Amino acid sequence: MIVAKRKPFAEIVQAAEPFHRVMVVGCGTCVAVCLTGGEKEAGILAAQLDIAAQMAGRDQVFEVACVERQCDREFLDELTEAFDGCDAMLSLACGAGIQYLAERFPRTPVLAGVDTTMIGVNSAVGMWDEKCRACRSCLLTLTGGYCPIVLCPKNQINGPCGGAREGKCETDPERDCVWNLIWQRLEGSGRLEVLKSIQAPRDHSIRNLPLKQVHPAYQRRYSAHD
Amino acid sequence: MNQKYEPKILALLCTYCTYTAADMAGSMRLQYPPNVRVVKLLCTGKVDVAYLLEAFRAGADAVMVSGCEIGDCHFLEGNLRAKERVEHAKSLLDELGLGSGRLEMFHIGASDAPKWAAAVEQMNRRALELGPNPLGRRATGPARPSEELTR
Numbered sequence: 001m002i003v004a005k006r007k008p009f010a011e012i013v014q015a016a017e018p019f020h021r022v023m024v025v026g027c028g029t030c031v032a033v034c035l036t037g038g039e040k041e042a043g044i045l046a047a048q049l050d051i052a053a054q055m056a057g058r059d060q061v062f063e064v065a066c067v068e069r070q071c072d073r074e075f076l077d078e079l080t081e082a083f084d085g086c087d088a089m090l091s092l093a094c095g096a097g098i099q100y101l102a103e104r105f106p107r108t109p110v111l112a113g114v115d116t117t118m119i120g121v122n123s124a125v126g127m128w129d130e131k132c133r134a135c136r137s138c139l140l141t142l143t144g145g146y147c148p149i150v151l152c153p154k155n156q157i158n159g160p161c162g163g164a165r166e167g168k169c170e171t172d173p174e175r176d177c178v179w180n181l182i183w184q185r186l187e188g189s190g191r192l193e194v195l196k197s198i199q200a201p202r203d204h205s206i207r208n209l210p211l212k213q214v215h216p217a218y219q220r221r222y223s224a225h226d
Numbered sequence: 227m228n229q230k231y232e233p234k235i236l237a238l239l240c241t242y243c244t245y246t247a248a249d250m251a252g253s254m255r256l257q258y259p260p261n262v263r264v265v266k267l268l269c270t271g272k273v274d275v276a277y278l279l280e281a282f283r284a285g286a287d288a289v290m291v292s293g294c295e296i297g298d299c300h301f302l303e304g305n306l307r308a309k310e311r312v313e314h315a316k317s318l319l320d321e322l323g324l325g326s327g328r329l330e331m332f333h334i335g336a337s338d339a340p341k342w343a344a345a346v347e348q349m350n351r352r353a354l355e356l357g358p359n360p361l362g363r364r365a366t367g368p369a370r371p372s373e374e375l376t377r
Binding site: 010043047048054056 | 324
């Protein structure tokens, strides 16, 4: 899932300061699961902002709303009536949700309440580990399920750099060398031969432009001349 | 302020331990500040950061949460969860400027009535030192949910 982290409180206060009625908009999917931007967190942040505003003598009202997903248009439509009269929206969704909210309500200032940090897994209660950089060319079949793009500081895709010592990375003695882990896992599953294939240099230019993806079943619907 | 400041203290107590201790304190005729309002919970594991902030929004001068001694929770780890949440809420109170001193977690067993009386004394003293909650005694509702707005 997408993991995010709430922005520093002072930064949020400063961004919201010019507005009288601010709607704190949570998102009920990824950011709710990572305890950052769901309905409960939206309520907590609104309460914090309200107390801070009252203490500073600022005339501000903070309202709370939460939609299932801010990255889906039909859910954003639920906000149409609720947001009426608000001077700004403070979104706690990931970067995609914040942008889609701003697109849906172009006349309303949309403020970002979180920093999107990673695609990760819930490794323990309240803890997340990064697992994917959305590089668009997945190597996991060949690397025993360990991603060298995330886990190797040099992003090595054709084996270790040679700097590892006793299975630890030369950049940090606490960090496992991912190529050591890859070797061990492939050996354990009897698949070491997959390491003999050589990966071509990666095309980083594909990441310079935003991607649009259409499911094959919907190609007809979106083709220009149909 | 013309009126004498008497702190308004909210106490969220676990029914299995501190609530019983508070009850016993009454039976024992122990004297402690009367300005503490007790809310009985099935377990302090029910305590949420949202409740704690709401108490301060509503004008509480201090909030105390008291659960079982570590290792004694009727539900195994409710008091440990409450401890983590209270610590988190304290950090939120610090960053918004109200200060974490107005909130405290205690662990008081069912038989420890004197410890309860001492804890209330401690929170009352602290609330007197910190002065009134700057939000005052205004009745504030919770942040309005979207359902109300769309009505």
